[in-house]
Amino acid sequence: MDxxxxxxxxxxxxxxxWEETRPYGSTTDPAxxxxxxxxxxxxxxxxxxxxxxxxxxxxxxxxxxxxxQGFNVLHPMGWDSFGLPAENAAIKHQIHPSVWTWDNIANMxxxxxxxxxxxxWDREVASCHPDYYKWTQWLFLEFYKHGLVYRKKAAxxxxxxxxxxxxxxxxxxxxxxxxDTPVTKKDLEQWFFKxxxxxxxxxxxxxxxxxxxxxxxxxQRNWIGRSEGVEARFQVExxxxxxxxxxxxxxxxxxxxxxxxxxxxxxxxxxxxxxxxEAEVKAFVDKMKGLNEISRTSTDTEKEGMLTGAYCVNxxxxxxxxxxxxxxxxxxxGTGAVMGVPAHDERDFAFARKYGLKIQxxxxxxxxxxxxxxxxxxxxxxxxMVNSGQFDGIDSKTAMVKIAEFxxxxxYGLRKVNFRLxxxxxxxxxxxxxxxxxxxxxxxxxxxxxxxxxxVMLPTDVEFKPGGESPLKTSSTFVEAVCPCCGGKARRExxxxxxxxxxxxxxLRYCTPKSAEKAFERKDTDYWMSVDQYVGGVEHAIxxxxxxxxxxxxxxxxxxxxxxxxxxNLLTQGMVCMHGSxxxxxKGNVVSPEEIINKYGADxxxxxxxxxAPPEKDLEWSEQGVEGSYRFLHRVWRLIQHxxxxxxxxxKKANSGAKxxxxxAALDDAARELRxxxxxxxxxxTDDIATRFNFNTAIxxxxxxxxACYAYRDQANQNAQVVKEAVSxxxxxxxxxxxxxTEELWEAxxxxxxxxxxxxxxxxxxxxxxxxxxxxxxxxxxxxDRLTVPAGLEAKALEEQALKEPHIQPYLTGKQVxxxxxxxxxxxxxxxK
RNA sequence: GCGGAUGUGGCGGAAUAGGCAGACGCGCACGUUUGAGGGGCGUGUGGGUAACACCGUGUGGGUUCAAGUCCCACCGUCCGCACCA
Numbered sequence: 001m002d003x004x005x006x007x008x009x010x011x012x013x014x015x016x017x018w019e020e021t022r023p024y025g026s027t028t029d030p031a032x033x034x035x036x037x038x039x040x041x042x043x044x045x046x047x048x049x050x051x052x053x054x055x056x057x058x059x060x061x062x063x064x065x066x067x068x069q070g071f072n073v074l075h076p077m078g079w080d081s082f083g084l085p086a087e088n089a090a091i092k093h094q095i096h097p098s099v100w101t102w103d104n105i106a107n108m109x110x111x112x113x114x115x116x117x118x119x120x121w122d123r124e125v126a127s128c129h130p131d132y133y134k135w136t137q138w139l140f141l142e143f144y145k146h147g148l149v150y151r152k153k154a155a156x157x158x159x160x161x162x163x164x165x166x167x168x169x170x171x172x173x174x175x176x177x178x179x180d181t182p183v184t185k186k187d188l189e190q191w192f193f194k195x196x197x198x199x200x201x202x203x204x205x206x207x208x209x210x211x212x213x214x215x216x217x218x219x220q221r222n223w224i225g226r227s228e229g230v231e232a233r234f235q236v237e238x239x240x241x242x243x244x245x246x247x248x249x250x251x252x253x254x255x256x257x258x259x260x261x262x263x264x265x266x267x268x269x270x271x272x273x274x275x276x277x278e279a280e281v282k283a284f285v286d287k288m289k290g291l292n293e294i295s296r297t298s299t300d301t302e303k304e305g306m307l308t309g310a311y312c313v314n315x316x317x318x319x320x321x322x323x324x325x326x327x328x329x330x331x332x333x334g335t336g337a338v339m340g341v342p343a344h345d346e347r348d349f350a351f352a353r354k355y356g357l358k359i360q361x362x363x364x365x366x367x368x369x370x371x372x373x374x375x376x377x378x379x380x381x382x383x384x385m386v387n388s389g390q391f392d393g394i395d396s397k398t399a400m401v402k403i404a405e406f407x408x409x410x411x412y413g414l415r416k417v418n419f420r421l422x423x424x425x426x427x428x429x430x431x432x433x434x435x436x437x438x439x440x441x442x443x444x445x446x447x448x449x450x451x452x453x454x455x456v457m458l459p460t461d462v463e464f465k466p467g468g469e470s471p472l473k474t475s476s477t478f479v480e481a482v483c484p485c486c487g488g489k490a491r492r493e494x495x496x497x498x499x500x501x502x503x504x505x506x507x508l509r510y511c512t513p514k515s516a517e518k519a520f521e522r523k524d525t526d527y528w529m530s531v532d533q534y535v536g537g538v539e540h541a542i543x544x545x546x547x548x549x550x551x552x553x554x555x556x557x558x559x560x561x562x563x564x565x566x567x568x569n570l571l572t573q574g575m576v577c578m579h580g581s582x583x584x585x586x587k588g589n590v591v592s593p594e595e596i597i598n599k600y601g602a603d604x605x606x607x608x609x610x611x612x613a614p615p616e617k618d619l620e621w622s623e624q625g626v627e628g629s630y631r632f633l634h635r636v637w638r639l640i641q642h643x644x645x646x647x648x649x650x651x652k653k654a655n656s657g658a659k660x661x662x663x664x665a666a667l668d669d670a671a672r673e674l675r676x677x678x679x680x681x682x683x684x685x686t687d688d689i690a691t692r693f694n695f696n697t698a699i700x701x702x703x704x705x706x707x708a709c710y711a712y713r714d715q716a717n718q719n720a721q722v723v724k725e726a727v728s729x730x731x732x733x734x735x736x737x738x739x740x741x742t743e744e745l746w747e748a749x750x751x752x753x754x755x756x757x758x759x760x761x762x763x764x765x766x767x768x769x770x771x772x773x774x775x776x777x778x779x780x781x782x783x784x785d786r787l788t789v790p791a792g793l794e795a796k797a798l799e800e801q802a803l804k805e806p807h808i809q810p811y812l813t814g815k816q817v818x819x820x821x822x823x824x825x826x827x828x829x830x831x832x833k
Numbered sequence: 834g835c836g837g838a839u840g841u842g843g844c845g846g847a848a849u850a851g852g853c854a855g856a857c858g859c860g861c862a863c864g865u866u867u868g869a870g871g872g873g874c875g876u877g878u879g880g881g882u883a884a885c886a887c888c889g890u891g892u893g894g895g896u897u898c899a900a901g902u903c904c905c906a907c908c909g910u911c912c913g914c915a916c917c918a
Contacts, residue, residue: 214837215837215838218913219837219913245918246917249918326916330916330918333918337918338917338918341918345918346834347916420917542913580911611846611857611858612845612846613845614846617838618911620844620845622845625844625859628858628859631872632858634873635873687849691849692849694849696846697847699857699858700858701857702857707857776852776853778899781898781899786853821852826852826853827852827853827899829899831898
């Protein structure tokens with residue numbers, strides 16, 4: 001081996017070797033136990049950042065560890081390569097999105113290879129490649145066939161200056177991020193995925209996901225937002241119309257003193273038409289429509305409302321109550337109309353106080369009487385029903401059920417389950433996305449593109465201009481099409497799909513990356529799915545993870561999959577920070593992975609990032625810490641260098657017939673201790689990786705073993721076998737973390753096969769046994785002495801021996817021992833008075 | 834406001850089932866090697882004290898022979914969600 005640890009030479013040597021010998025290849029083989037490890041595939045922005053390095057290092061440790069444990073490991077990589085940045089680059093630099101994207105992919109692939117991640121590169125996919133988006137389109141059609149895709153008019157964020165729809169993320173403080181123009185709502189015909197059909201099952205099955213962080217499951221539960229309540233009809237006075245309100249508190253319905261409609265509610269115009277309220281109400285509605293959702297629906301926003309002049313009737317008590325409109329009622333949720341019960345709802349209370357509306361108490365706390373004039377807050381707790389006709393006197397929780405039943409029985413309304421989850425709007429007025437495979441024929445209407453015509457290719461004759469409309473509309477070769485039904489003229493859909501559609505099934509494509517016949521082959525997905533370990537940032541807790549679950553469940557229902565959850569175990573990694581905040585260009589605290597790798601090597605970069613914090617916690621970047629990892633690898637290098645001669649000599653002797661097995665009893669104390677630490681380290685590192693993902697403590701354990709190997713250098717009669725076992729163990733345990741240097745050292749130790757295909761070591765329990773151990777002697781819970789005793793010493797004997805210890809006598813003399821706790825192998829505690 | 838996470842030396846972090854707080858690393862100090870520097874090797878390093886005593890895991894209570902760990906009540910920081918009727 002080289003004198004010096006020349007990481008550059010050695011890392012490129014092994015990367016080249018891996019390219020040639022493909023030790024990380026994977027094939028479907030039902031005879032072998034499989035392990036599917038996956039990092040969320042990246043958007044090819046151009047360069048890896050530290051978050052990527054962390055993400056992929058974590059997954060690589062798991063993949064390499066499982067591979068050494070004998071699993072058939074699938075560890076693929078690909079590119080989430082459609083999306084807006086490519087289009088912006090096209091406009092800014094007049095470079096085609098495709099060119100920009102593929103250049104970025106090439107660069108990031110090079111950077112990834114420089115990290116030495118054990119990907120099966122034969123399975124690489126890119127969502128912007130026609131071979132991939134053909135199947136994204138096919139899936140769209142499958143969902144359409146099964147009634148899970150529909151088209152409707154929806155209000156979207158609209159920038160009047162750019163004449164385009166904006167994603168919510170592109171709306172900054174209510175204005176367009178590019179031109180600062182205030183964003184408005186616009187009604188547009190859009191394609192939707194009917195994810196709400198799966199709301200209940202997506203919610204229920206969260207309980208199955210025992211390998212997911214509780215935090216992510218809670219976020220999904222809240223996002224789905226199931227609530228049980230009642231829809232009740234209030235007749236509008238003097239008309240045939242009625243208003244259906246949704247409430248989760250039917251027990252408060254006798255306390256309704258007004259009803260509120262969302263400004264967008266279809267009845268608003270009708271109720272006020274031709275009345276003295278018309279002009280004012282219209283002005284209010286227009287004002288609300290001009291506001292974006294964020295400022296409109298913030299809790300901080302002052303509640304604003306206006307009387308419509310119309311009245312409606314509470315079906316339960318016949319009360320006539322005024323109809324208002326207000327900013328805080330949302331058309332998108334429930335029925336767009338709510339009943340106002342100021343006595344028992346905080347919002348209603350604030351609204352009623354502001355506009356001088358009546359407050360009617362219908363639930364009384366068990367121990368006091370509420371006075372509507374003296375209340376400073378709504379009373380939202382359960383209590384006893386009052387002023388509620390036949391329901392008076394019963395407790396409100398019971399009344400909740402009884403009133404709901406009564407409403408149904410009387411035909412006033414129905415019980416209803418509502419979800420906050422909305423259908424998924426997937427239309428984007430963009431170029432760089434998968435074209436939606438639909439046609440509009442004057443005669444036949446909306447017609448899906450036949451499967452044989454897929455993919456609908458993105459055209460190249462398009463222009464990228466700032467502020468223009470969707471570039472696809474400018475391509476006549478794209479827009480003009482033939483109707484597959486009647487052969488007549490048809491117009492092609494020019495919207496593309498949200499990139500989240502592409503990323504909702506990529507983990508399936510990895511199982512069958514090259515198939516020209518199918519999106520994925522059943523035999524492959526049956527074997528590889530579900531993903532055994534998925535790792536990514538918590539920012540995907542809702543959208544990507546929910547959409548992928550939806551896709552998996554739908555495809556299972558269509559009969560294409562035999563699993564109904566895509567990701568068995570999920571790890572959400574923490575952020576990479578510097579000076580206490582997340583590394584970001586805007587904060588100016590980014591460290592380039594490529595520079596670090598050039599300066600210290602990939603092994604050092606990986607080791608540091610895994611050592612500095614447990615994976616799910618935020619990590620504070622420290623160049624000094626990186627240097628520490630760098631030093632450690634040098635230290636390992638020199639350790640093997642130091643012992644190489646001893647080991648080689650012993651190997652020669654072994655080959656000439658000397659005995660090879662280690663007899664623990666025959667070892668001297670120092671050798672036995674080194675062997676004990678070796679096996680203890682195997683146990684600790686295996687546990688840390690397999691059950692806890694605590695790579696930081698796994699690495700510290702390896703460091704301790706290295707320190708022990710160093711300490712052994714001073715021994716007079718060194719046992720070559722024990723040394724060989726110790727340093728070989730160091731190399732094997734370190735292999736998942738630092739794959740290049742360990743490969744080199746493994747070779748130096750005389751091995752001819754890759755360390756990454758070596759069997760993960762197992763520990764010998766007999767080697768862990770100690771003859772003597774240290775126990776603690778306490779007096780009243782305070783440590784007063786330590787005692788070396790034979791390992792198996794029982795409680796009583798331990799107590800007797802401890803009692804004789806001279807060091808603790810001062811604490812016992814003149815006192816009375818009232819109690820003794822003796823825990824064998826741990827401690828003795830004398831309780832004295 | 835609601836939900837979640839989190840709080841331990843100068844710093845990153847350990848302590849896996851209630852049993853020696855501070856593993857491992859960084860930093861710092863000293864010694865040694867070297868012509869010097871760097872690097873290596875080694876020793877020390879929570880506060881406090883001459884040495885003990887003693888104090889120490891955000892704060893205040895509690896349970897226990899024993900609490901970073903369990904219970905109760907607070908406080909700070911970070912991250913989600915945010916008028917969902």
